[in-house]
Structure formats: structure tokens, C-alpha cells
Amino acid sequence: MIPSKLAYHRPNNVNEAIQMLQNYGDDCKILAGGHSLIPVLKQRLNDPEHLVDISGLTELKGIRDNEKSITIGAGTTHAEIANSTAVQQHAPMIAQAAASIGDVQVRNFGTIGGSIAHADPAADWPAVLLAADANVVIKNTGGTREVDIDQFFLGLFTTAVQEGEIITAIRIPKTAFNRNSTYVKFPHPASRFAVVGCAAAVAKEGGNVTAARVAFNGVSSKPFRDMGIEKGLKGNALNADTIAAATKNAAAEVSVMSDHFASEKYRRHLAGVYARRALGAL
Ligand SMILES: Cc1cc2nc3c(=O)[nH]c(=O)nc-3n(C[C@H](O)[C@H](O)[C@H](O)COP(=O)(O)OP(=O)(O)OC[C@H]3O[C@@H](n4cnc5c(N)ncnc54)[C@H](O)[C@@H]3O)c2cc1C
Incomplete structure (x- = not known):
């Protein structure tokens, strides 16, 4: 499929791009790398009349x-x-x-x-x-x-x-928890998108966790921080037992997605597995 006919604009700077967005209102879409938008346009899930291509704007790079x-x-x-x-x-x-x-x-x-x-x-x-x-x-x-x-x-x-x-x-x-962080995912074999992904960032002092941020994607319709895991880790040493206890009910407080590739039950199980893998690496 090819997208519907539309006008293509290439602004010289961010202010010009914003002005174009103002002028064209909801008939307009920003184009960056095009790797999500172009498939959407080809399937005609979105039908803008104007495209504002920001891919050449050096102000946005680096x-x-x-x-x-x-x-x-x-x-x-x-x-x-x-x-x-x-x-x-x-x-x-x-x-x-x-x-x-x-x-x-x-x-x-x-x-x-x-x-x-x-x-x-x-x-x-x-x-x-x-x-x-x-x-x-x-x-x-x-x-x-x-x-x-x-x-x-x-x-x-x-x-x-x-x-x-x-x-x-x-x-x-630039925080201590970001310096000690990791991301792991179960990638979909075709696209590499995350069936389940877990990012964990942990700061420690004297061997005990002082700050932890643990977040998931792929699990629910919205990415989320798992507060149950974060609370379970805080104040404790980070070892196999404390990680197992903290991640026992991973993704317990969200509605979990289900599709032909991974059921709700399997995704919830994977959330625990990937949280343990992420935290076990820190
Ligand atoms: C085969 C394939 C495999 C992929 N695998 C993965 C994967 O494993 N993991 C993953 O995370 N992603 C994956 N992607 C998605 C990829 O990362 C896209 O590049 C990304 O999601 C969109 O970035 P883009 O620059 O291409 O944005 P575009 O497609 O140009 O735009 C996407 C949307 O964002 C808006 N937009 C763009 N830039 C801005 C801005 N600066 N301000 C406001 N709105 C803006 C656009 O209007 C549009 O609505 C995959 C894509 C493909 C085609």
C-alpha cells in the first residue's frame, strides 16, 4: 500500500517546524526517522494532509x-x-x-x-x-x-x-542508580520489539540498596515502574534471595496484555524472569 497524497515540508529550524504545526493543525504529522510513521501511513491508519520532515534539523541531533x-x-x-x-x-x-x-x-x-x-x-x-x-x-x-x-x-x-x-x-x-543499570528483553523473533523488557537501575551504599527504579515495557498497554519491586529492594542487600522475594509478584498491579504470541499468564511470568535477570546483573 502507498500513503494518501500529502504535502511534504522541510523546515530550516525547530521554530519554523513549530510554526508549520500551528498552521496545519491536526492535518499535520511530524516525520523523523519514519520507521513507525511510514508503516502507519501506508496502512492508512493515519491520513495527514501535511508532513513536516524534521530529520534534517541539526538542533535536534547529538x-x-x-x-x-x-x-x-x-x-x-x-x-x-x-x-x-x-x-x-x-x-x-x-x-x-x-x-x-x-x-x-x-x-x-x-x-x-x-x-x-x-x-x-x-x-x-x-x-x-x-x-x-x-x-x-x-x-x-x-x-x-x-x-x-x-x-x-x-x-x-x-x-x-x-x-x-x-x-x-x-x-x-547522572546518578548513582543510572551508573549501575541494565536493560534486558525477550525480543519478538521477527521485529525485535520487546515481548517483555525490563530496565533496572539500583544505587547501593554499604552493600544495601538506597534507590531502585525498575520499569517494564511490552507487558501492559502503558510502560510502568513496578513500585512493588522497588519497595521490596530498598534497604536490603541485593542477592538471589532478596531479588526473588522482591520480584515474586512482578507486574501484579497492572493489566497485562495478551496476544497470539504471548498470553497474559506467560507475559506475567516473563516479567518476573526478566526482572530477576536484570537485578541479578547489578
Ligand atoms: C522492522 C522494525 C523493527 C523495529 N524494532 C524495534 C524494536 O526492537 N524496539 C523499538 O523500540 N522500536 C522498534 N522499531 C521502531 C523504531 O525504533 C522507530 O524508529 C521508532 O519507533 C520511531 O522513531 P522514528 O524516528 O522512526 O519516528 P517516526 O516514524 O518518524 O515518527 C513516529 C511518531 O512520532 C512523531 N514524532 C517523531 N519525532 C517527533 C518529535 N521530535 N516530537 C514530537 N513528535 C515526533 C511522528 O509524528 C510520529 O507520530 C522498529 C521498527 C521497524 C520498522
Whole structure:
């Protein structure tokens, strides 16, 4: 299938792109790497009259290593993030997640901003950014706002980004828990999307857990932090027994998805298995 006829626009900068979004309203879609949007257009699940291609905007690209955080431009590709030494050093789970996405072509075209804007429940970024306590920088005609990642994902393919807005960057704080973090997933054998993915970030002092963030994707229609696991870990040493106790009821508080590939029961089981694998590696 080919998409319906539409007008293609290539703005010179982010402000121009935002102005175009304002002008065309809900008849308009942003195009970044195109690896989620183009399939949607081809299936005519969305039929915009205008496409605003932001893939050439240098303002949105690159990774900056700041004093207290790492700022990843929304237009940075998965491959660039996987290869960043700053990301590998300060938040290894983010580099691991980036390297696990799709195949080489997907990683070279797909962008972090496009992925989180799309908010596919099986995408890898949402869980790692929740575990990382990231902030999403969003720009509109009025200026810039930052949204805490805990408030960013609202539901299936739904986020806090509003009409006329562009995600410009993602900020990852340089914390002890992000330095000690990992991401593991059960990849779908065809697409490599996560059937179940678990990101875990743990800070320890004197051998005991002082802060833990554990998040899942692929399990529920919305990525989520598992507060039961996080509470179960806090204050304890991290060993096979404490991990087993904390993860015994993984994903207990969410409604778990079911499809022809993985039933609800199997997915819930996998959530526990992958949480134990992630935490066991820290
Ligand atoms: C074969 C295949 C395998 C894949 N495997 C995986 C996988 O294993 N794991 C995984 O996580 N993903 C996977 N993906 C998805 C891939 O990561 C996409 O690149 C990503 O989901 C979307 O990023 P994009 O830059 O291509 O965005 P686009 O497709 O261009 O856009 C996606 C959506 O985001 C909006 N958008 C884009 N950029 C912005 C922005 N800066 N601000 C606001 N809105 C914006 C667009 O309007 C659109 O609605 C796969 C895709 C394919 C085709």
C-alpha cells in the first residue's frame, strides 16, 4: 500500500517546524526517522494532509555530556546513542536498549524522540527512560517545558505531547542508580520489539540498596515502574534471595496484555524472569 497524497515540508529550524504545526493543525504529522510513521501511513491508519520532515534539523541531533546530566537530542538515532561513550558510562541500560532495537537499518534511521512520541507499548525506550528518571524537553510557540518521564506516557500510543509541540531532547540525570543499570528483553523473533523488557537501575551504599527504579515495557498497554519491586529492594542487600522475594509478584498491579504470541499468564511470568535477570546483573 502507498500513503494518501500529502504535502511534504522541510523546515530550516525547530521554530519554523513549530510554526508549520500551528498552521496545519491536526492535518499535520511530524516525520523523523519514519520507521513507525511510514508503516502507519501506508496502512492508512493515519491520513495527514501535511508532513513536516524534521530529520534534517541539526538542533535536534547529538548527545551533550553536561555536569549533572546527559542531554540527548530528540533527533538522535538509536545507533548514535548505542555508540556514545558518555551514555555507556553514565547509563549503560540506555546504550544497551539502543543496541537492542530492531536491526541496523532501524537503528540508523529511527530516533529516540520519534520512538517516545509514538509510544508503542512494545518499544524499548519507555522502560529505560522511566528507570533512568529522565525528563522530556518539549517545545511549542510559547517556549519550552520539561515533563518528568513519570508523567509522560499516558496510555496506548498516547503521551503528554500536545498538538503543535515537538520533543526537542531527553535529559538523563547522572546518578548513582543510572551508573549501575541494565536493560534486558525477550525480543519478538521477527521485529525485535520487546515481548517483555525490563530496565533496572539500583544505587547501593554499604552493600544495601538506597534507590531502585525498575520499569517494564511490552507487558501492559502503558510502560510502568513496578513500585512493588522497588519497595521490596530498598534497604536490603541485593542477592538471589532478596531479588526473588522482591520480584515474586512482578507486574501484579497492572493489566497485562495478551496476544497470539504471548498470553497474559506467560507475559506475567516473563516479567518476573526478566526482572530477576536484570537485578541479578547489578
Ligand atoms: C522492522 C522494525 C523493527 C523495529 N524494532 C524495534 C524494536 O526492537 N524496539 C523499538 O523500540 N522500536 C522498534 N522499531 C521502531 C523504531 O525504533 C522507530 O524508529 C521508532 O519507533 C520511531 O522513531 P522514528 O524516528 O522512526 O519516528 P517516526 O516514524 O518518524 O515518527 C513516529 C511518531 O512520532 C512523531 N514524532 C517523531 N519525532 C517527533 C518529535 N521530535 N516530537 C514530537 N513528535 C515526533 C511522528 O509524528 C510520529 O507520530 C522498529 C521498527 C521497524 C520498522
